[in-house]
Amino acid sequence: MLLTIFTPTYNRAYTLQNLYKSLLNQTCNDFEWLIIDDGSIDDTKQLVDVFIHERKLNINYIKTLNRGKHIAINKGVEEAKGELFFIVDSDDELPQNSVCDILLKYKKIQEDKNIAGVIGRRGYKNNTIIGNKGDYNELITNAIGFRYLYKISGDMAEVVKTEVLKNYKFPSFENEKFCPESLVWNRIALNYDFLWFNEVVYNCEYLEDGLTSNSVKIRMNSPNSSMLYYSELAKYKIPFKEKSKAVTNYWRFSFNTDFSIAEKFKNVSFLLSLFCMPLGYLMYKKDKSKI
Structure with a gap:
């Protein structure tokens, strides 16, 4: 299997249905959907049980104690069966061709040991790019160069080789439930480049109870x-x-x-x-x- 779409979730039963529908609509279905439930106390499990019962997607659901998204990601990396690991939050969706577009780009760098994965753009629900567009179609550089040399802003859609991520786990501090994802992307930048492409493969919605808003x-x-x-x-x-x-x-x-x-x-x-x-x-x- 090439791709694990990973969703960490906490009390987001009210948004998961939209993500599920967007995964069902993908033109390529060579992926698993791995859900780490970070201790939800709403109806998340019951909803995902319905998804699993429908047998339309390859779904792996695991419930853990509430320790934060970064620890859920660490667990997801351990459990992932895909060669690639794609974090898709529970309040977001994927455009119809996302998986196909990602896998086509990945084929270009699959055997390159110096490239850790591919990174596309995030957009709003109307597909407008988040951040500045940037003057590139494809670009090979690391995360530091992308931000500070090419000066491209906005949230990105990182799709990383799972084996690479296994060597870059998030640190854990007692009683803390957050760690910036950029910490890991920057650490990876010391040893790896990415193939960046200027197409929206991820649609966002920044909700009031989300990490970005708070x-x-x-x-x-x-x-x-x-x-x-x-x-x-x-x-x-x-x-x-x-x-x-x-x-x-x-x-x-x-x-x-x-x-x-x-x-x-x-x-x-x-x-x-x-x-x-x-x-x-x-x-x-x-x-x-x-x-």
Whole structure:
């Protein structure tokens, strides 16, 4: 099997039906749908049981304790049977030709050990690209180069070789239920390129109860993961302005921990922190005022 479509879900029975329909409508069906239920207390299991009973898709459903999307992804990578791993959230859908388009692109780099997978574009439900369009049809580069050299913005649809992801698991911190996915894509960038293609293969809807809509609060509640992400980002070869932003955000979320100032300084540039820490503190106070 070439592709695992992986869906982590938590209390999203009210959206899963739309994703299921979009998978049924795919013009290529060489995939499994792996669902990790991250401790839902709604009717998710009953709904998925109906899907399974219909026998229209190859579905593997696993229920776990509620530990967050990043831990669900780790579990999904362990359980996946596909050569490729494609994360599709429970409130999103795939255009009809997504699987075919992805597999056609993958054939071009399948045997290349230096390329970790293929990445298409995310779009809104009307297929409008999220972010700037970018001047490319296909591009081979890593995640850092794509963002900071080619300056292409917007959420992407990452389809990664499962064997690669097995070596890049998300870190886990006690009592934290979030870790930025970009942390893993950036780590992979140190050793692998991707084939990027400028076509929408994923349709998004940013709901009020989703991770994107609650980004700041979620990062405040997972400060160790947030600090790790920004401290690593600041060490990559990125423009100085972006390094400064990363260090500022590092300090911004660090104030949600009990670490001493000395401990915090160990992870980021001392000189840059002298300028960025005060701004990070102001942003932290602003965040707290909104809760």
